[in-house]
Amino acid sequence: MSELPKAYEPADVEPGLYADWEAAGLFHAEPDDPGEPFSVVIPPPNVTGSLHVGHALDNTIQDVIVRRERMRGRNAVWIPGTDHAGIATQTVVERQLAAEGLTRQQLGREAFLARVWAWREESGGTILRQLRTLGCSPDWEREAFTFDEARNRAVTKVFVDWHAAGLIYRGNRLINWDPALRTALSDIEVEHREVRGELVHFRYPLAPVAGSDPEEDARGITVATTRPETMLGDTAVAVHPEDERYRHLVGRAVRHPFLDRTFPIVGDDYVDRAFGTGAVKITPAHDPNDLALGERHGLEVLDVMTDDGAMAANAGPFAGMDRADARAAVKAALDEAGLLVAVEPHLHQVGHSSRSGVPVEPRLSDQWFVAVRPLAERAAAAVRDGRVTFVPERMTKPFLEWLDGLHDWCISRQLWWGHRIPAWYGPDGEVRVQAESPGVGWTQDEDVLDTWFSSQLWPFTVFGWPDDTPELRAWYPTAVLVTGYDINTFWVARMLMAGLWFTDDVPFRVVHNHGLVRDEHGKKMSKSFGNVIDPLDLIARYGADATRFALLRSAAPGTDVPLAEEWVEGAKRFVNKLWNAARFALVNLDGRRPGELPPDDRLALEDRWILDALHRAHAEVDAAYDAYDWPVVARGLYGFVWDELADWYLEAVKLRVHAEDAAVADDARAVLAHVLEAALRLAAPLLPFVTEAAWRALTGAAGGRDSLMAASWPTAAGRPDAAATEEFAAVRGLVREVNRFRSQLRIPPSRRFPLVVTAEAAVAAVLARHVGLVAALAGLSDLEVVDDLAEAPGTSTIPFPGGRAQVALAGVIDVAAELDRLGRERDRALAEAARVAERLDNPSFVDRAPADVVARERAKRDEALRVAEDLAARAAALGGAGA
RNA sequence: GGGCGCGUAGCUCAGUGGGAGAGCGCUGCCUUCACACGGCAGAGGUCAGAGGUUCGAUACCUCUCGCGCCCACCA
Numbered sequence: 001m002s003e004l005p006k007a008y009e010p011a012d013v014e015p016g017l018y019a020d021w022e023a024a025g026l027f028h029a030e031p032d033d034p035g036e037p038f039s040v041v042i043p044p045p046n047v048t049g050s051l052h053v054g055h056a057l058d059n060t061i062q063d064v065i066v067r068r069e070r071m072r073g074r075n076a077v078w079i080p081g082t083d084h085a086g087i088a089t090q091t092v093v094e095r096q097l098a099a100e101g102l103t104r105q106q107l108g109r110e111a112f113l114a115r116v117w118a119w120r121e122e123s124g125g126t127i128l129r130q131l132r133t134l135g136c137s138p139d140w141e142r143e144a145f146t147f148d149e150a151r152n153r154a155v156t157k158v159f160v161d162w163h164a165a166g167l168i169y170r171g172n173r174l175i176n177w178d179p180a181l182r183t184a185l186s187d188i189e190v191e192h193r194e195v196r197g198e199l200v201h202f203r204y205p206l207a208p209v210a211g212s213d214p215e216e217d218a219r220g221i222t223v224a225t226t227r228p229e230t231m232l233g234d235t236a237v238a239v240h241p242e243d244e245r246y247r248h249l250v251g252r253a254v255r256h257p258f259l260d261r262t263f264p265i266v267g268d269d270y271v272d273r274a275f276g277t278g279a280v281k282i283t284p285a286h287d288p289n290d291l292a293l294g295e296r297h298g299l300e301v302l303d304v305m306t307d308d309g310a311m312a313a314n315a316g317p318f319a320g321m322d323r324a325d326a327r328a329a330v331k332a333a334l335d336e337a338g339l340l341v342a343v344e345p346h347l348h349q350v351g352h353s354s355r356s357g358v359p360v361e362p363r364l365s366d367q368w369f370v371a372v373r374p375l376a377e378r379a380a381a382a383v384r385d386g387r388v389t390f391v392p393e394r395m396t397k398p399f400l401e402w403l404d405g406l407h408d409w410c411i412s413r414q415l416w417w418g419h420r421i422p423a424w425y426g427p428d429g430e431v432r433v434q435a436e437s438p439g440v441g442w443t444q445d446e447d448v449l450d451t452w453f454s455s456q457l458w459p460f461t462v463f464g465w466p467d468d469t470p471e472l473r474a475w476y477p478t479a480v481l482v483t484g485y486d487i488n489t490f491w492v493a494r495m496l497m498a499g500l501w502f503t504d505d506v507p508f509r510v511v512h513n514h515g516l517v518r519d520e521h522g523k524k525m526s527k528s529f530g531n532v533i534d535p536l537d538l539i540a541r542y543g544a545d546a547t548r549f550a551l552l553r554s555a556a557p558g559t560d561v562p563l564a565e566e567w568v569e570g571a572k573r574f575v576n577k578l579w580n581a582a583r584f585a586l587v588n589l590d591g592r593r594p595g596e597l598p599p600d601d602r603l604a605l606e607d608r609w610i611l612d613a614l615h616r617a618h619a620e621v622d623a624a625y626d627a628y629d630w631p632v633v634a635r636g637l638y639g640f641v642w643d644e645l646a647d648w649y650l651e652a653v654k655l656r657v658h659a660e661d662a663a664v665a666d667d668a669r670a671v672l673a674h675v676l677e678a679a680l681r682l683a684a685p686l687l688p689f690v691t692e693a694a695w696r697a698l699t700g701a702a703g704g705r706d707s708l709m710a711a712s713w714p715t716a717a718g719r720p721d722a723a724a725t726e727e728f729a730a731v732r733g734l735v736r737e738v739n740r741f742r743s744q745l746r747i748p749p750s751r752r753f754p755l756v757v758t759a760e761a762a763v764a765a766v767l768a769r770h771v772g773l774v775a776a777l778a779g780l781s782d783l784e785v786v787d788d789l790a791e792a793p794g795t796s797t798i799p800f801p802g803g804r805a806q807v808a809l810a811g812v813i814d815v816a817a818e819l820d821r822l823g824r825e826r827d828r829a830l831a832e833a834a835r836v837a838e839r840l841d842n843p844s845f846v847d848r849a850p851a852d853v854v855a856r857e858r859a860k861r862d863e864a865l866r867v868a869e870d871l872a873a874r875a876a877a878l879g880g881a882g883a
Numbered sequence: 884g885g886g887c888g889c890g891u892a893g894c895u896c897a898g899u900g901g902g903a904g905a906g907c908g909c910u911g912c913c914u915u916c917a918c919a920c921g922g923c924a925g926a927g928g929u930c931a932g933a934g935g936u937u938c939g940a941u942a943c944c945u946c947u948c949g950c951g952c953c954c955a956c957c958a
Contacts, residue, residue: 007920174956192955199958225958238958272957280958288956349955362956398886398953405955485953520895522951553906554895559888560952562895570907573920584917631897635905650917658916736924742912743924749915779915832902839901844938853901860902 004586004697008579010543010572014689018132024704026070027078027137031474035075039475040066041459042078042138043483043491044146046085047120048092051130053517053525053551054484056535057561060548061514061630062482063136067685068625069479071713077475079462080128080138084120084147086418086451087181087355093119093417109416116417130536135544135688137709144462146454147419154461155419155454156435158502163433167371168411170423170431174291175410177363179309179323180356183414184367186450187407188489190351190360199346200228200331201277203339204237204254207262212252221249221265222341224276226348227286228334229326231256232315233304234263236282238293241267243278257337258330259316266297285364303364323361368412368421368447375497376403382496382506391512391628392558395485402489409494411450418448456494459507466502478508480628485513485558512628513558517551520564538568545687546572552630552686553638574638575690578683581646582694585676588657589669593699594677598667605731605770606652607671608724613644614675615718621682637683645679648732655776673698678717684708730766731774738778754782761787826868833864 005012021027031037040062045055062078069076093116094104104112128143145151162168176185205220206212221237237254239246250267270293271280284294285303294301304315311318311326317333318326334340351360380403382388383396390396412421423445424432432438454461459478463471477499483492492511499507518524519531526532538547550571554561597603603611617640624632649672656668677698684691688709695701695708738755747753755778759767764787767774775783836857839845846854 004917006918008918223958227958270957276958282958287958289958290956292956348957351956394887401886402954489954516952522895556896564895564907566907567895569920573918576918576920580918580921582917587917635897639905646918647922651922654916739923740925744912746912749913749923839939842938845901846938848938849901857901 004579004583004694006580006583008543008576008690008693010545010575010689011540013693014133014135014544017689017692018135020703021137021707021709022140024707026705026707026709028139028141029075029077031075031470033075035073037474038066038069038074038076039478040076040078040480040482041462041478042080043481043487044081044083044144044455044458045127046088047082047124047127047145048085048089049127051127051134051535053533053535053563055127055131056134056538056547057514057517057551057555058482058484059131059134059136060551061512061555061628063134063688064548064552064625064630064633064685065480065482065628067137067688067709068713070709071681071684071711073712075474077142078136078138079142079144080131080136080140081144081146081458081462082124082128083451083455084145084418086413086415086448087183089116089120090415090417091181091355104416112416133536133539133544135548137688142462144458146451146458150464151454151457151461152419154457154466155449156422157466158453158457158498159422159449160433160435161502162370167374168368168433169371170366170368172364172366173369173408173410174285174288174362175365175367176351176353176360177307177309177365178353178356178358179305179307179361180353180358181415182307184365184410184412185353185355185360186410186452189354191354192349193352194347195350197226197346197348197350199224199226199276199344200334201341201343202228202231202334203341204281205257205339206249207253207255209252220254220339221246221279222277223279223281225281226346227283227327228330229311229318229323230283230286230304231281231330232259232311232318232326233283233285233302234281235284235294235300235302236263236297237265238268238271238280238282239265239278240269240271240273242269243271243273246279257339258318258333259314263300264297266293266299268293268296286362288362291364301364305361305363309358309361367410368423368445370409370411372406372409372497375501376406376493378500379403379493379496382500387506388496388508389510391510395488395511395513395558399488399493403493406493409450411453412445412447413450414446415448418451419454421445421447421449452490452494455491456498457502459495459499460503476503476507477505480510480512481508482512482514484516486516488513514555515558515560517561517563520562520567522560522562533563533565538565542568542572543575543689545575545690548686549574549634553634555630557628557630574642575687577646578641578679578687579690579694581641581650581676582680582698584650585672586697588654589673589698590665592666592669592673594673595670597674598670602663602667603671604656604668605724605728605773606649607668608721609728610644610649610671610675611718612721612725613640613649613718614678615720617644618678618682618714618717625685633686637679637686641679641683645675649675651777652773655772675718678714680708681711681714682717684711727766727770730763731770731777734767734774735777738780742779749779752779752781754784755780756784756786758786758788826872829864829868833861833868836861836864 042062043058066076066078096119097104097107107115131138159168176187176190178185201222201224203220203222206217208214208217223237225231234256239250241247241250246265247267249265251265253262253264255262270289271278282290282293282299284291284299284301286305291301302314304312305323306312309323311321311323313319315326318329321329331340352358353360380400383400390399421444422433422435424434424438424442425445426432426438427441432442437444457465459481460472460476463469463476465472481492488511495507499505516524519533523529523531535547546568550563550568551561553567553571554563617636621633621636624636653668653672656664657672659665659668677695680691680695680698692708695711696703701707734757742749757767764785768785771783771785774780840857840861
C-alpha cells in the first residue's frame with residue numbers, strides 16, 4: 001500500500017530530482033528577483049581537477065548556506081566556475097605532449113596554447129559536473145572561468161591601473177626561482193621543509209699585501225656554509241666589525257681558490273659572531289641577506305647559475321654541472337686544495353617549490369611585482385574594523401600578522417598558459433604598460449601572470465566588473481566566502497586587497513574557514529598511504545545526502561575533518577531513518593496533508609511535548625546554521641529526528657492515529673504531518689534529496705517549482721511547552737523502567753502483561769492521566785496506578801520530578817542479578833549523598849552559593865538517602881524472599 | 884625563533900563554575916503492523932599531570948608533559 005519503497009535508495013531518487021530542480025530553474029536567479037540579494041562565489045577549482053573530498057566538503061557547505069537562504073526568501077545566487085590554474089594545467093598538457101615525444105617548445109607558443117584550450121574544452125568541465133552529483137545548486141547559467149574573455153579584460157585593466165598607480169613595477173630583484181619549471185614563484189608558493197644538510201667550513205686564503213704575514217695569509221679566514229656551491233658566486237666575506245678575532249682583517253681581500261678573482265673582507269653587524277665561525281661568505285646573487293649586505297657595501301653581484309639550476313659559464317671548472325653535483329664537486333675540490341676545515345651535520349629549513357617539489361633557488365631576476373604595502377594596510381583595516389570577520393574568529397590574528405609581514409608579490413611567470421602581461425617593449429627599449437600594442441615594432445612581454453592574480457578578482461569579475469552591471473550592484477559584496485584555512489594567504493588576502501582597491505568595498509563580509517578532510521585518525525589522505533576516500537564513490541554507494549551529512553557532522557569551523565567510510569554508512573542509516581519516518585506518516589495520515597494544527601485543547605500530551613521538542617530543535621539548529629556550526633546542525637537534526645520524533649513520538653502517536661474515534665485520529669494526524677513537514681524543511685539544506693522526495697510524497701507536490709527547495713524556511717515550527725516536556729518525561733521514565741524489567745526478565749516485546757504502579761500523589765496524578773499512553777509504549781496489557789507508595793519486593797523505584805513511583809512486576813525475577821544491581825545502585829546513591837552532604841556541611845557553601853543551588857543540593861541529598869534506604873529495604877526483602 | 888589548536892568512554896568527538904555525554908564499536912534480548920540501514924536493555928571514563936583562583940574546577944588562570952598545524956631570508 002505504501003507508495004514509498006521500504007529502504008531509501010539514493011541512486012533511484014537523486015539524479016531525477018536534480019534534473020527536475022535544474023529544469024525548473026530553481027538554481028537560477030536574476031538581480032531583480034524579489035528578496036534581499038545574497039551571493040556566494042565558488043572558490044574556483046582547477047580546470048584540471050576532479051572532485052576530491054575537500055571539494056565535497058567546501059561545496060556542501062556553500063550549498064547548505066545557499067539553499068537555506070533561498071528558503072528564507074533571499075534572492076540567493078551561487079556562482080560556479082573554474083580556475084585556469086597556470087602551472088598545474090600547463091604541466092598536465094606538457095605531460096601529455098611528453099607521452100607523444102613532444103615538448104611545448106617544439107610546438108611553439110600558439111600551437112601549444114591551442115592544445116591547452118582544446119584539452120580544456122574536452123575535460124575542463126569534469127569537476128563541475130561532479131558537483132551536480134553531490135546535489136550542489138549553483139546557478140549554472142552563470143558559470144565563469146578565470147581565463148575567459150571577460151576575465152581577461154578585467155585582469156588587463158587591473159594591471160594597467162595598478163601600474164599607473166605605482167603599485168605594479170618591474171624590478172631586478174631576488175626572487176624564488178624554480179629550476180625544474182624554469183619560472184619565478186611568489187613567496188607563498190615556497191614550502192619550507194626540514195632537511196638534513198651539512199655545515200661546511202672552509203678557508204679562503206688572504207690575498208697578500210705588502211708586509212702581510214705569509215703564514216697568516218695562507219691560513220686565511222674560515223667561513224661556514226650549507227651551500228658550498230654558491231662560493232663560486234661569492235664576492236665578499238663578512239665579519240662582525242667588533243669581532244676581536246677578525247677586526248684586523250677587515251679591509252683585506254681574499255683570493256678565490258678556483259676562480260681568478262679576489263674580493264674583500266667587510267665588517268657588518270648583520271653577522272652573528274656566535275654562529276659557525278663568525279665569518280660569513282657573501283653571495284649576493286643567491287641569498288637575500290647577502291644581497292642586502294652587498295648593497296650596503298657596493299659588492300659585485302654574480303649569478304652563477306642557469307635557468308635550469310646548472311652552474312653557469314662564470315663558474316669556471318664547475319660550469320655545466322647541476323647545482324647538486326657542483327655542491328659535492330666544490331667540497332671535494334676544497335678538500336683537495338687543503339682548504340676544507342670541517343664538515344658537520346646541520347638540520348635546517350630549505351625552501352622547496354610547492355609546484356615541482358625541487359629546492360627553490362634564490363636568484364636575482366627581472367620580474368614584475370605588486371607593491372603590497374598600501375593594499376595590505378587597507379585589507380588589515382577592513383579586518384580590524386569588522387567589515388570582514390572570520391569564522392572561526394581565531395583565524396583573524398594569523399591573517400593580520402601575515403598581512404603585516406607581507407613582501408612585494410612577484411606576479412610574472414615564465415609560462416605560456418595564463419594571462420599575458422600587458423607590457424610592451426619598443427624598438428629603443430622603451431616600456432609601455434597598456435591594453436593594446438602601441439604599434440608596429442613593439443613586442444609584448446613574453447611572461448604571463450601568476451594564476452592568483454586573476455583569482456583575486458573573482459568575487460567581482462564574475463558579476464561583470466569592470467562594467468557596472470545589475471549583477472554587480474545586486475550581489476556584490478558577496479555574503480560569505482567558504483574556504484579552507486590553507487588558502488587564506490594565497491587567495492583570501494589578495495581578494496580583499498584587490499576588492500578594496502577596485503570596488504571600494506570588501507569582496508565578502510564573512511570568511512568561513514573549514515578544515516582539511518583527513519582520515520579517521522587525523523592522518524592526511526594520500527595516495528601512497530592508501531587512505532584516500534573518493535567522494536564520488538561515497539555518493540555512488542551511500543548517496544549524496546549521506547556523504548554531505550557525514551562531512552558536515554565533523555566539520556567544526558576551522559578544525560580538520562576526520563572522515564571514515566563507516567561514518568558515511570552511519571549517515572546513510574540516518575537518511576534511511578528519516579525516510580522511514582516519512583513512510584510511517586504516509587501510511588498513517590490517510591491522505592491528510594500538512595496544514596493547520598488542531599486547537600490547543602485537542603492536543604495530547606505527546607503532541608504538546610513533540611511541539612516543544614520541535615521548538616527547541618528549531619532554535620538550536622537555526623542558531624547553528626547562522627554560526628556555521630555544522631556539527632551542531634547535524635546533531636540537532638539527528639537527535640530530533642531519531643531520538644525524539646522516531647523513537648518516541650511516532651510510537652506514542654500510533655495509539656491515536658489508529659483510534660476508532662475519527663476526530664482523535666484526525667488531530668493526531670494533523671500534528672504528525674505538521675511536525676514531520678517542519679523537520680523536512682529544517683533538514684532540507686543539508687539533505688536536499690531525501691527531504692525533497694519525502695516532502696513531495698507527504699504534500700503531494702508535483703515537482704518542478706512546486707518543490708521543497710522553493711518552500712519557505714520555518715519561522716515558528718514548534719511551540720514552547722516546558723510543562724508538557726516535564727510531564728512526558730514522567731511517562732518516558734516509567735516506560736524505560738518497564739523496558740528494563742522486560743529486558744532483565746527476558747520477556748519478549750510481543751508479550752503483554754499487567755502492571756501495578758504505586759506512586760506518590762503528584763506522580764500518581766500524572767501517570768493516571770496517561771495510563772493508556774504508558775501501557776501502549778511499554779507494551780502492557782493493563783496498567784493500574786495506585787496513589788500509595790508501597791515498598792515491595794521485586795520493585796523498582798523511579799524518581800520523577802514531582803516524587804517517586806514504584807513498579808511492581810508480576811512474575812519471578814533473577815534474584816542474584818537484581819540483588820547485585822540493587823547493591824551497586826545503593827553504593828552509588830550513598831556516594832552521591834555523601835558527596836552532597838560534604839558540600840552542605842561547608843558553611844561557606846551555604847552562605848555564598850545561590851539559594852536555589854543550595855535548595856537543589858539539599859533535595860538531592862535527601863533523595864539520594866531515601867533511594868539508598870529503599871534499595872536496602874528492597875534488597876533485604878528480596879533476599880528474604882529468595883532464601 | 885614567533886603564532887595557533889588539541890589532549891574527556893576502545894575509536895572519532897561534543898560539553899558545562901554546582902547532576903560526566905553522543906555516534907560508531909562491544910555485550911544481552913527481540914523477525915513488535917515506518918525502518919534488522921531496526922527496537923529495547925547494558926558494560927565501559929582518576930575529563931593528560933601539578934599548582935592556583937573559588938564555598939565548589941573536567942570547565943577559569945599558571946606551569947609541566949605529549950600530539951598536531953601555520954608562519955619565519957640566521958650563513
